[in-house]
Structure formats: C-alpha cells, structure tokens
Amino acid sequence: MPHPYRACLLLPVLWQAAAVCADEAPLADLTLEELVRLDVAAVSRKAQKLSEMPAAVTVLSAEDIRRSGARSVPEALREVPGVNVAQIGGGRWAVGVRGVEGRFSNKLLVQIDGRSVYSPLFSGVFWEALDVMLEDVERIEVIRGPGASLWGANAVNGVINIVTRKATVTRGSLVSANLDDQGRAVTAVRQGFDLEGIGALRVYAKGSELERSRAADGKSDLDRNYGWNTGFRMDGAGSGVDAWMLQGSSYRRTSVENIQTAAAAGYGGLLPLQFEFEGSSLTGRYNWGLAGGEASVQAYLDHQWANVAAYGKGTVNTADLDFQHRLVPSGRHEMMWGLGSRYTQTEIEATTAVLGITPPRRQFRVMSAFVQDEITLVPQTWKLTLGGRFEYSSTSHFEPQPTARLMWTPTLADSLWASWSRAARTPSIGESDATILFGLQATPPGSPFPAVAMVSQPGAGWRPRAERLDALELGYRHNLGNGSFEAVVFHHDYRRLISGTTGAIGPGVVPIPVVPYYAPIQYMNRGNVSGVRSTGLELGLDLPVTANLRLQASYTVMDTAARRSTDPITTAFGRALETSSPHHWATLHTLINLGRGRELDLMLRRMGAIGQGDVPAYTSVDLRYGWRVNRSFELAVVGQNLFDPLHLEYVSNFFPGQPAYQPRRGYVQGVWRF
C-alpha cells in the first residue's frame, strides 16, 4: 500500500512542508497496525519535563547519560550549564553549581531516590564513595540555584536528584561489563523478579576498580579507587492509585591518594593516605490519595562509616521522616505543604595533631516545614509561586527560607521567569568542632623555625550560624518541541560564610623531623566572617539539525568577588573562593545516528583556568561509538581526552593532595539485557 504521508515525515527539517502535512492530517486515517510500524521522523527529547517550572532546571534522561559515555554521576553532569565538574583524581571529583565550591561543595545537595547523600561531617558529598549503577538510573535532575523551599537547608547553590528506575520496569536481567585501557574492569549485574500480585523486585551488584590518575611526569600512577555496592528495589504493582517503594543498599569503597607536605629544610614529600568508606541504607515511600489531593510519606535509615588512615574514623547514623501533601487545586491556587524531621547521631574518633574533633559524640535534630502556593494570575500566561521553608535545628538558629517566583508565558514556546530566594546552610561538624592541621608553611630564611604549622580551630566563644544566600535569577526558555534553548542570569550574594581569622601563635607545637624538631602553631579561628558575591550567565541549547544529527551545547560565564577584609587569613579565604572555579567553560556534544543501530558522539569541552592550585585551561575531545547489535546486546567504544596526552583538572583544596593528571583514556563496554 502506498503511503502518501511518508513524504511529509521524511522532511522533518523543512518546517513549512511539515506544516502543510499537519493541516491535512492524513495520518488520522491509519489503522493501529500501520501506526505501530510507522517510523517517527524526529523523536522529541523527554528531558524538559520540568520546563514548566520557574527555575533553572536540567533533566538528564537515561538516553542522555548513555550517549555521554559517562561511567559516573559527575561525568554525566559535565554538559549541564552552570555545573562545573572537575576530576581531582580516580573517583574523586569537585562538582560545583555556580561556583563557590571545592572538593566538598558544601552548598550542593545530592539525593538518590529522595535519600540525601550529603555528609554532615564535612558538609559535602564523598563522590569517591558513591558508585551508582547508571544502567538503572531513569534520570538525573539538576536544579541550579536555591531549591530550599522544597528540598531544605543545604540546597543552597543547587540540588542534584538521582532517580532510579522503578522495579516494575526492570523485570529482566542485565549484565554490564566495562574494560578500560589500563585493564581495569567494572562489572554490574541486575536481576528483576515479578512478584505476582504484589509488584516487582530487582537486586543488583556492582564491582569496580577505577582508572588511576598520573603524576605530573605522566608515567607513575598516584591513586587508587576500588569497591563494590549492592542493593535492591521493590515497587508495588502500578494498577492502583496508591504506590509504594522499598529499597536498600550497601557499599564498601577504598580510595588512596597522596598528600603532599610542604618541603621545608629537606623535610616533606608524599604521604599515601587511605580512605575507607562503608555504608548501608533502607528507604521506604508510600503515596496515597488524601483529601482529594495526593500525599506521600518517606522514611529512611542511613548508616555511614569512614576511616581516614590512622588519623580518624567516624560513624554517622541518620533517621529521616518526610511527609508531603499536594492539595487539589482550588480556584487559582495550587498548594503543597510538608513536614520533615531528621535525627543524626555522629561518633568520631580523631585526636591526632592532624585532625581532632571534640566532643566525639554528637546528636542533631532538625524539624522542618514547607509550604508552596502556585497562583495562576492570568490563565496560561502569568503564574506566581510563593514558598517558604522553616527549619528548626538543634545546632543553629531558626532560619526562614522564602522564595518568590514569577513566570510569564507569552506564547506556547516561550517563557520568561524571575525569582528571588533566600537559602541557608547549616554548619557541618567539621566546621563547628574540628581542629585541623592545614599544613606547614615555610618561614622566610633567618627565622628560628623552618616552618609554622597552620591549624584551623573554632574561634573562642563562636556560636556557629548558618551561612546565608540571597539569590536573584532571571531566565528565558524557548521550547523547540524537539529541542530547547535556555538562558539564565543569576546574582548570588552570600553572607556569614564560615572562614578563618588570624588567631594566636601557640599554645602547642607540631613535631617535625628536622632541627629543632618542632614547629610553632599559627591558629586560624573559624567564624561566620566572610562574604562573597557571584554573578553569571548560563546558556543551554539542544538543537535537532536533522533527524540524525543533534547538537547540544552549553556555556557558562561567571564572576566571583569576595568582600574585602583587613585580616590576611580572611582575605586569603576570600581569594580561594574567588578562584575555586573557572571564569567560563563551554561544552559541545554532537550526536549522530548512523543508522542500523549505530551512533557516534563527539564531545568537546573547554574549561577555563582555575586560579586555586594554578590549574591551566584545557580543551578535551571525547569520542563515542555505540552499536546496538540486536535487541539484547549493545556495545560502546569510548575514547576520552583524545588530543591531549595529559591534563590537570583540579587540585584538592581540602587536603594538600598531590596534583593528579588525567591521561588519554579508552574503554569498551558491553551491555546485555535479557
């Protein structure tokens, strides 16, 4: 049978031709059998699901993650505008949203299926301990800017939500094997089960040893990262309106890096430092109808253990309970509210001169409430969102976190939004209680001591307060149906940032192995003393050029300025924040479908220089060739950093780690689904 509509579908780029077809709607006469066999000219991306939100949101779909060739969550985030991803070493990453960051981007909240993986110990995420099975990730949502009204304190600069697939859609088996050019393997296995009448279950396990980084000479390896994780997820059958989910996970990971101690009078050098991480968690969630609306309750238990060589070890146990209720829309209002409660207990053994934390045992309680109202001012055109989160914590003051967002949608494809929000970040245990040796600083010649030890401690009588951010954002989004363009301008004003001021010299000394065998201590007293402002622009483009060629590009430019201080240590801290991320960076991803299941991806990335650690600018080129051999087997060959033998991406600002260079890499991956 001849198909008159074919011509229309084969000309997706000739918009006018396609529009003519739309008027005629010849497809409507097709039967179901014909429809299911019909090829789609251009498939729209299901990524802009949150595009109706007046916020800077990017959603990475499973397909985006697969095509990026990423083997870890940070790698997958590299192409999101406003997100700066830099590899510190094997498995170690600095992931920051809108700057003001470091190895522990303490203003970024990361969640896996609603469970926070943000560590209260150092206010950040131990990316080196987080090995997610990407094959079963459904999407990653990245919300830039304060998301506090919905996600809570610490969602200051942004939120990263990792959402895994429901067990009801992973009923089969999956084996994924990955081998890199250094001969290290990553293997993941998943098995799904149908629980007759109840729902579905999947169990999975993943083991990996990650590629090592190189020293500046390009030859010797300097770090290691290996471990395993395993878990399960169970979901209720999706026939009814109520839904439930239960999942658990366990992991163990070891990460080894070198600490570089300052060479003073022949003393110094590299010191291997081994981190060990273990943890388990159990999360349950239930959704049901309540008063015409929809409610959900989620609870989780989380246990983490970490050991840092001989310097310290600690456990963190968390119990969290959350309730949310979306009310049935009434008139112009669409309300949502929720309550949350979290209990955290920490026990840390660290009493050396390098790291000391007192008191060793602590407990925190956080109670929170949020409310949000989406008000339709003019149907389909103007929408105002007002929200606020109120948090009471046993460690800091009452912190109201309000937000106001206005969205204007003049046409079906364009939306313009503006927002003001205030967010707060609770101080970590490390910040409120730790005494940390930052390093030895060489003294000028002629001094009686070859070096002074720089030690950070809580300032006398300091009552830690939450850091505060006021953020203004202006965004524009153009929906291409098949693609999108987005531009966001932001201005962030941070106050009460925790940093140091110059303290006393002594008491106490730190032993060193050269004459006179000790170094005096220069204390740095921590307090809420710094202020920083950052302004920037984020651009994102997803452009379908033809049915088989798509371009995705991002560009971010940002400027950070710290408030001046008369104190040299506060000034140095401000300078470190100003220079902790590049001024601008850009990515370009070309996706080509070669037909018959073959695909080619070319990824270009240009990162500006980072002042802190003297990291030069670099350009990297990655290439991916994927082949879906048949319905159950898929093969990919990936080459990373192809035209640059070695580059440095970041120097850890937390420990004085040895700079780790990233060499040219390659890997082969096979995924079987059956």
Added chain:
Amino acid sequence: MRRLFLIAVLVALGLGGLLAVASPPPGEYQIKAAYLLNFARYMEWPASRLPGGAALRLCVLGRDPFGGALTSLDGRQVNGHEVRVRSADSLELAMECHIVFVSDSEERRMGLILRGLALRGVLTVSDIDGFAEAGGSIGLVTEDERVRFDINQASLQRDSLRASSQLLRLGRNVIGTKGP
C-alpha cells in the same frame, strides 16, 4: 571579563532570535494524534457514560503539544460518535471528557490527575514516562524510533472501559492482566 559577559549575552540573544524563527518538526505528535483517534475507535465506554450518538469528547490537559494536529480531528466520526476536541483548563473540566491526553507539562501533577480521573470512565493517555505503570490507562512510548503503547488493563477494568482484543494485541506491554 565584563567584555566576555557582554559577548555571551549578545550570542544568547542572537541564538534566541534564530530559534524563534524555526518551528519544530511535528512528526511525532501527528502520530500520537492518530493514535488518540484509534483509541477512540477500539475502546468501548459504558452506555451510561457515552450514549449512542453522543459526542465523544477528546481533551488535552496541560500544554497542547500537538500543534494543530489534534484540532484537525475535530468533527470526525468514530463508531457513530462525533469527536469534539478541546482543551481542559482544569481537572474538573477533564472529568467530563471521554479521553484525556495528559501533556508532559503536567508530570508533577500526574498522581493528582490520575486520582481525580479514577472511577469516572475517562480513558487517560499520556507520553509521560511510566504513565501506564503509575495507573494511567494508556502510556505512549517511543522506542526504536517508533511510537508504541502500554495498556494498564487493571485501570481500564476499574473504570469499566473495554479495550478491543486488537488493541490489547498491539500493545507493547499489557499491565495488570491475570491470565485470559
């Protein structure tokens, strides 16, 4: 730095202008509109819900992604019913419809919508990921560059809707069936 910023803003405005001229290729949603008409053909409503000769209301809830492909179906005849296409501005209005296409702009409210439309004899269709799994009647999925559909038989039975055997046979997945 300031100059770079300015250049970036200009580039952004330029790109925005360029994109405003180009409109999206509609292929996928033309096919989805054709599916909706076919679902009307192969689905049976209780006579109390859709009396013989009455108009069959086909509604879009949320932002209309069809770009005219659906409104062109307005006035067609299906099994002796005239199809009336309209957009439902609220959940209350959607309850009056026989087929409701839930636009992906409504993903955040999906649970709320499904609860509101349950037990009202409404066939819910959407291309939101996991729609049929979450309790919707029919979920449209794009797979291997073809549009397929999943049917949630349990929700159809709950709403006293009857899908023809042909519809069930062509579905990619049929959820909630316990034997024949």
